Amino acid sequence: MCPALKSCFRATMARHDTDLPFGDAFSPAQLHTDDDRTELSVVLEMAKEYEGQEDEFDEAIRETFFPGDVDTTRAKNVRLGMKDRGYKITDEDFYFTELGDELHELRDDPDALYDRFAKHILRNLHGLKGIEIVEDLEAEGRKTVNDNVKEEFKQQYDFHIDETSNHWSQMRAWMSEAGVVNKGTHRYDIDRTRIEELIGVDSEDIVELDGLTEQQQAFLRALALIDPPGEVKSRTVKRIAEHAYGVNISQSNISRRTLDPLEEAGYIEWEHVSGKPNLIETTDKFDAEILKPVLDDLSERVGVPRHVLRLSFDEVMEELDSDSTHEKGVALETLTVKTGRLLGLEFVGWRVRGRKTGGSEVDVVMDEIDTTFNRWQIQCKNTKSQLESKQISREVGIARILQTNTILMIARGGISQDAKQYANQVMRHENIAIMFLTGDDIEEFDDNTDHLLTVLRGEARRIHNIKRLDRREVEQEDGMDLIDREDEALEEFEDELDFDQDQPSLDDYTPDEDEDSED
Template sequence: MPKSDLPFGSEFSPSQIELRTVLELAFKHAGDWKAFEDAVRETYFESNETIESNRRKLANNTKLSMIAYGIIDRNVNFTDFGRELYALRNDEKALYRALAKHILLNLNGAVLVQCVRDIQASGETVDLVKLREWLEERGIHFPRGGKHASIMRLWLEKAGVFSSGWNVDEAVFLDLIKAPVEELDVLARFTPEQRAYLKVLANLEGQGPYQSNDIEKLASETYGVQFNEKMLPKTVLYPLRDTGFIRLERGTSYHGAKPFKVFATDKLNAEVVLPMLEQVERLTGTELRPLLRKPLGEILDELKSNNTYVKGLALEALAFKLMRLIDLQYVYTRLKGNQTGGAEVDVIFEGTRLAFSRWQVQC
């Protein structure tokens, strides 16, 4: 069974425990996991009408969930993040906001929010089954029947990121991490070279200026990507500039062009950009997202377009919609519709019900 990409959260729901209380119990019993579990059991599960071993299991789940959320280690010692939460325990609003920010940046929470928005944009209703399937298509796994996503939602709701079920408050999201939800889309579209270049800049102290070729060499050595030196401005620098992450100044000399001077902008906040880059690098099929978001009616309208590029994308989107109806999973695209002017698309899907099958869809 593949490891879950969302944190385990059983018996760590805000409807079951109080965050401040379990933090205080962890502080009191630091280094003694048995005493901590006993305290959690006595506080929250002692009155449960079940056998003692089950009550102990519930308390153990709370501990495992706090480990999965990065709050404590296996011996119930606070992590750095756990100490941050403990210091905020008497300020409920700040406490919930800190946990929500951690979920969004470090526990694939931003991808979860993005996926919820995509489902809604497609005209479908969000539920746990559909959410698990859509996340799976992005390479994010959590077990069938697992409560991982719903418990994340409950904690995010405490900070106002979600309201009334799965409705996203984008203003709160922006306020928490100082970047809009759409920023994840921008980062997902970057090439490996652009991401490596951006990560090097984000890890440097100060905003520069830096010589563009020095950053290129450092990115190549650090992340193992190969750059086309002659095409660096076109393939890396200009896209990063146009998306607002860097500012460029052209250098000149009597002997020809000098490397650009590169300045990091305020938008290149390492605390936000680096964990979001880490999330998008785990994703698969980033080219799927625009297709998955489209309602069927919009797809059918675009199939009539005189614009061959639009028509080609609509043809791909139609293939996805049809295959999803019979519960097939996307693997890869052999021939894009926009490469054929909307005349043909060739996409590979797989089915895993009862027996494995692979489907090549041409339309």
């Protein structure tokens, strides 16, 4: 389903559903036991006893956990939390799913039980998405309160979550039983070692996978779908990726744009034999069972690439000088988007990715949505040579197509005088602002984030001077209108202004003698 239709569909169902698992009363906070058994073990035993008997189960839950309730409303919500809209422990007829049977078998081993349940939440119920969102917020220095977490679910995954929903808190509480994360405070303590033990992939791998292009992710997903025992033709994987995931992978440059980056990331090995299909073989790092759900998660994500949120500007500047063209490309993308984020801009998409240019340049489109709308085109050059006028000219041409208002050029090597003069000439005649940043400016961002605003304010004043209108240009039309109105007024009241030439003036006025007489 296309993004627009998906958003429309979610808007339609928003009054009733949420994209996080429905929990409500099915949560550790509401299910208390008086003995040594865990709350989940007790619920599983009762679900097994009353399998397929929903009313009987509701009444048993009410008596056990909510004896003061006059009806079974909360008990019913426990049952709903176990169904498909919730944690998928039972089906819609209230019979155990495969997961439910597995959990029931583990009911006498609390550690194994909660580990398996947490693994299910992380992999299948968006738990890993939530953990990554929290780490994104922490990396950006933002508060990890529920409102921000829910907002990022909406921004990154187009999820619908009710404003009053506490479903994420319930998911967090269940995962806390396995030691994945703490609970009861907006300050998170995430145990990455436990997560890696449960799902087999660490945070660095997830960030690396998130940094792959859409085509590279789709190719890797298709490879995980096939899970070949040995060598497989790259052409076959390509076709499956295109058919299953709706991408277009160019065969003419598949080696450079897809196979080489995946080999460099350590997931595949491949060889080219002249006149024969490319053959791919997976490495020890590749594990289809682990990669498939992680890649499925990442494929749903939109907006700012995750690696952008995790690197400091100092780290970015170091990687811009890397010997690896892949690392330079990623660093360049990171620099560009982080700069836009500092300006409060929303990521729209890539026009040119750094990995496709060997880390020499990148072009990203971002929007400013406030009381007015402003589209930014941010171009970053990672070269020692100065920016030239022909490069400005190309960006201006693209800006006309994209209806861009502001072009921000970031050039590590500086800006040539010719480029500045050309930009000034364009700005005098077109509704485009062209701003410049240099490598020296970027190096100050970590220690002084206000430096970006200071530099851009200076750029804005420079552009204001370039675009300054002559006072006569501004007032010309109004001035002509004023002259016309003045002439009309004189003509309208001409009779009243027809002074009698014989009328005495004040100079002819002589006071009465009585007034000047002295007694």
